[in-house]
Amino acid sequence: MVELYTHKIDTVFHALSDATRRHMLRELTRGERTVGQLAEPHAMSLAAASKHIKVLEGAGLVRREIQGRIHLCRLDPGPLATAHEWLSFYEHFWTTRLDALEHLLKQDDARKADQNAKMPPSKPGNDT
Amino acid sequence: MVELYTHKIDTVFHALSDATRRHMLRELTRGERTVGQLAEPHAMSLAAASKHIKVLEGAGLVRREIQGRIHLCRLDPGPLATAHEWLSFYEHFWTTRLDALEHLLKQDDARKADQNAKMPPSKPGNDT
DNA sequence: TACACATTCAACCACATGGTTGAATTATAC
DNA sequence: GTATAATTCAACCATGTGGTTGAATGTGTA
Structure with missing residues (x-):
């Protein structure tokens, strides 16, 4: 089986x-x-x-x-559906990996915003 | 590319x-x-x-x-996501194939119901 | 320094894969 | 019934794959 x-x-x-x-x-x-x-x-x-x-x-x-x-x-x-299903097991991993990437990008944004805070700011308010 | x-x-x-x-x-x-x-x-x-x-x-x-x-x-x-995506192209085909199967089963149900109509019915009303 | 550990490298083997060609099979058409 | 069309079969070839073994490489440790 x-x-x-x-x-x-x-x-x-x-x-x-x-x-x-x-x-x-x-x-x-x-x-x-x-x-x-x-x-x-x-x-x-x-x-x-x-x-x-x-x-x-x-x-x-x-x-x-x-x-x-x-x-x-x-x-x-049919077998394509089976393969698709098999791959779906890993869906969690690539979506959370994208989440992690997004998190890193937000961190990066925050870092840049922090740097800009030391400079005269040009555009305010997109650092949520 | x-x-x-x-x-x-x-x-x-x-x-x-x-x-x-x-x-x-x-x-x-x-x-x-x-x-x-x-x-x-x-x-x-x-x-x-x-x-x-x-x-x-x-x-x-x-x-x-x-x-x-x-x-x-x-x-x-990442590449698993790519493969998953590739397979998703065919999703329509296996779902419509299942739809067709369902359709056949309904036809079969209807046929049985029709046969039963010629016999004294025992349980009514599940032929929607 | 010498030894043990984690891993790769290189050479080899059996078998699978992806391609070829030419003949065989089977069904249609004249 | 003979030619033609659609497909497979069989034999062959080069290369890839999955495995082995034994030696080599590089890193930690006594």
Whole structure:
């Protein structure tokens, strides 16, 4: 169970770590695409593109419907939601880090204001 | 610029695609850790763990402060925020997919309700 | 100074990845 | 039924990845 989940998130993040595959995902947000259509914008052989699509499929990000000789691919955003959720665990850390940065900037402002207090002030009152 | 961004998100997703590295990140949410401390829970050599930490560093996920002979690592959640943001683009797709699922379930409920209408009903009124 | 400690470096290995090419498979079209 | 189109398969190649071991580096300590 946990094994399965671990395996899945491994494959999802790995699938996302390649620009070609990310581009294909973007393309699939615009609708269903055949293998050929997905391959077309990329300067590589069809076989190579086919492998990329298989990686996306393996990560559960793409579903394929075979209609005769063409393979229709569509986006399955589920694993993206999983990855998004996984990252959300860390949301607290980057927001508090931004808070800390903001705090430092305020300190800096206060320091500047303090320096200005020793000089003839030009504009008052924004040191809250 | 875009190159840089692309390279970065590549390395971030790649860094996240390994369970050992994800575990190290989790550990770092609990506070600063030395290389040895990060390596300890994992059944591998220090050199191997050191390489993992370098991958995290390369993705900008970990910062290192060298204090004498020990290297203190801390989490830098910034790139996680970037990845989270990247995934958010697709949020619409998984939520509308859930909406569609919900819609299907409602249809199913309606179908069942319709079937039940042909039978003596037992419990009324939850088909909104 | 000599030793122990924390970490990296370098060389190596097995296997995965991302690409190629040419042949095979399968379905449509003439 | 034969050619053509869409896709995969198989073999191959260069490079990357994740691991090992043993030596090297640099820092604290007796």
